[in-house]
Each structure stands twice: as C-alpha cells, then as structure tokens.
Amino acid sequence: MQHTTFSYPLKRIGLIGGGQLGKMTAQAAREMGFFINVLDPQPQCPAASVADAQLVGDLYDGAKIRALARLSDVLTYEIEHIDIDTLKALHDEGYPIYPSPYVLEIIQDKLLQKQVLDKHGVPVPAYQQVDVVDAEFLANATFPLVQKARRGGYDGKGVAVLKSPDDIDKVLNTPSMVESFVPFKKELAAMIARDKHGNVACYPIVEMVFDDRTNICDIVAAPADIAPEIAEQARQVAVKAIEVLDGVGVFGVEMFLTQEDTILVNEIAPRPHNSGHYTIEACVTSQFEQLVRIVSDLPLGSPQLLSPAAMLNLLGDEGFQGRPVIAGLAEALAISGLSFHFYDKAITRPFRKMGHITVLAEQVSTALEALEHAKDVLKIQGEETLK
Ligand SMILES: Nc1ncnc2c1ncn2[C@@H]1O[C@H](COP(=O)(O)OP(=O)(O)OP(=O)(O)O)[C@@H](O)[C@H]1O
Numbered sequence: 001m002q003h004t005t006f007s008y009p010l011k012r013i014g015l016i017g018g019g020q021l022g023k024m025t026a027q028a029a030r031e032m033g034f035f036i037n038v039l040d041p042q043p044q045c046p047a048a049s050v051a052d053a054q055l056v057g058d059l060y061d062g063a064k065i066r067a068l069a070r071l072s073d074v075l076t077y078e079i080e081h082i083d084i085d086t087l088k089a090l091h092d093e094g095y096p097i098y099p100s101p102y103v104l105e106i107i108q109d110k111l112l113q114k115q116v117l118d119k120h121g122v123p124v125p126a127y128q129q130v131d132v133v134d135a136e137f138l139a140n141a142t143f144p145l146v147q148k149a150r151r152g153g154y155d156g157k158g159v160a161v162l163k164s165p166d167d168i169d170k171v172l173n174t175p176s177m178v179e180s181f182v183p184f185k186k187e188l189a190a191m192i193a194r195d196k197h198g199n200v201a202c203y204p205i206v207e208m209v210f211d212d213r214t215n216i217c218d219i220v221a222a223p224a225d226i227a228p229e230i231a232e233q234a235r236q237v238a239v240k241a242i243e244v245l246d247g248v249g250v251f252g253v254e255m256f257l258t259q260e261d262t263i264l265v266n267e268i269a270p271r272p273h274n275s276g277h278y279t280i281e282a283c284v285t286s287q288f289e290q291l292v293r294i295v296s297d298l299p300l301g302s303p304q305l306l307s308p309a310a311m312l313n314l315l316g317d318e319g320f321q322g323r324p325v326i327a328g329l330a331e332a333l334a335i336s337g338l339s340f341h342f343y344d345k346a347i348t349r350p351f352r353k354m355g356h357i358t359v360l361a362e363q364v365s366t367a368l369e370a371l372e373h374a375k376d377v378l379k380i381q382g383e384e385t386l387k
C-alpha cells in the first residue's frame, strides 16, 4: 500500500449546516484530529461548541459558502436545503465537495430523485408529476394518495396524505408530486457509505418507527426484525440506489417493506441520517466517522454491528418552550446499556429534536423495552410552560 502522509491539521473540513448532524460529524472529525469549520446562521448552533471555527451566515449565501471553502480543504453538508449554484461553481472549479452538488441537485427535488431512481431500475412507489392539485385533479384521483412538495420538506413537513376529495384543505400549495399510498408493513432504512473509488459499506437494515402525531421518526431498531432474505434484498436496493446516483459520501436510504415483501425506496438523504445515530455506539465505525474518512479520501471503516441496539429521538415535550429542562436524566442513565446525547440547542419547542438515546442489549426486543422505560422517565421540558 502506498504510504500517505498528513501534516497537522490533518485536513480542514468545511461543513455547511451546524445542527445535530453537524455537531456529531464535528465530534468525529475532532476525535481524529481533523479541523472542522462550520457555516450556520445561528452563532450558538449545536456544532458551534465542537467546531474549530464558525462562519455565521445563511446556507443560501453564496459568498459565505465560498468563504467556508477558502478556510477549508474540502466541503460537505448536513442538510439538503443549501445554495446549490455556488456549490456547482466551486465543484466545476475543481474544489472537492462530497457528495457532489450534482447528486444533491437530484436529491433536492423529490420528483427528479424518483425519476432518476426509476429510470435506473431502482424500485419506487408509483408516482406522477402534477402542476396543481386542485378539485379537478382530486375528482379523478385514486385514493389514498400522498402529495409531496418537490423541494424543502423535512420531518414530514411537505408531505400530505389525502384520503378523499374532501381532503382538499390538506393540499400543499407548492410545486409537488403525488405518489400512491404504500400500505407498508414496515419502514426500513440503511446507511450506505460510498467512497470516490466506488467502494461501498452497507450498514445493517434498521426499522424506523414513526410517531403518529408528528410524523417524525421516533424509534430506530437495529437490526430490523425481518427475514434475512428481505434484509439482503433491502441491502441490494439501497446500494444500487447510491450507485446509480454515483453518490460519494454517507447516505440514508429510506425504504418501505410492502405487504408483498418487496422493497421500495421512499427517499434518500445525502448525509448522515437520524436512522444511523445508533452506529455511534453499536457499529465499529459510526456514520459520522465514515463521512470524515470519505471526505478525507481514507479507507472506509467497517459498518459491522457490534450489538443489537435501539435509538429514541428525544423531542421537546409538548407543554414547554424556552431553555431546556431535562427531567429524569439520572433515572434514565441508570438503565443498563443506555447512552444519552444532547444537541446543545438553547431553546426547546414542542416536538423539536433535542437529543437522542441509544440502548445496547443482547436482543433488540430488550433494547426496545429499555427504551420504552427511558421514554417514560426522561422528558425534555422547558422553563416556560405552554397552555
Ligand atoms: N407513498 C407513501 N405511502 C405511504 N406513506 C408514505 C409515503 N410517502 C411518505 N410516507 C410517509 O410519510 C413519511 C414522510 O415522508 P418523506 O420521508 O417523503 O418526507 P420527509 O419530510 O422528507 O421526511 P423525513 O425528513 O422525516 O425523512 C414517511 O416516512 C412515511 O411514513
């Protein structure tokens, strides 16, 4: 093997977005001696306490993105909603950006993303482009259907499930696409890491469980309780999805397991993903370290699962806002195998993602039971109560 040398600081990684994904990426980078510069509009963003430097600026501010690039050797991002034109220009000038802004451009538009996957034989739900979802469209539609904003959605915002023409008040007034509603058995996900040489590391197939009220992913079970053949099928679909995009980086691939035991790709995130938080404690190489390795052109780490695990998102309690107050922390930490992550957000709001916990156990079912117990005792409240 050719000897590689790195002078100190090993590499300066520029990260667009300083939320919790940015914080955990920065932690992995710092652990390995890499420098990390963050661009985020909020001076006290979660990544700020870990990063070497922060530029305060909007993620659509091209001048700020260029300034970040000048401070850094390579750029990556923790969020899709960023200025793509500047990134494409930088890329065309030869500046390294992972994943490529051309891949991000496809993923940013849910319709284009589906079209590209579909064209290359990656299974997706039946979909169609619509200019406007109006009474006339609904009069002729087959229900239930799912309307999705082409751009800008996250955490279920930008998704409307329409059950009949009477749901016209739920319609999103934005350029969108519609999909047939998939009455899935389970929602699955996998983190796929792919380097610029085409090497791939596929993490275990996990199950995502959603909170009915918020449509936010609530619990992740790793590995998913599915037959080995289904896990293998999901793995193949997820890897293919990233290969057809020629994606280089770390990707969260969200999938549906249908009633017929087939796999459909729901959507792809071109960055570390909530369904991969468990990899911090449960896998040899976390999704965040994997991203640091890829952007630094170092070999992929092992995605091997060391222990079954379950992860719970800690969402801001419904009745509170203001400075966070963590209730039941000691009781939760008394649970064997539990790790607590807090994102350093100065303000809580109902259902805001404030942190997460991961439990390792010999069986996923045991980890899930422990999580349920933790969910009862651990609450992210706030200094102000809401009526
Ligand atoms: N075609 C579909 N059939 C059934 N349910 C769907 C369909 N598309 C989306 N959903 C449900 O809505 C959720 C959110 O959809 P999607 O993942 O496309 O949106 P999102 O806002 O980008 O989500 P997030 O940021 O939470 O990943 C899915 O996880 C799934 O539960």
Ligand SMILES: [Mg+2]
Pocket: 254, 267
């Ligand atoms: Mg999603």
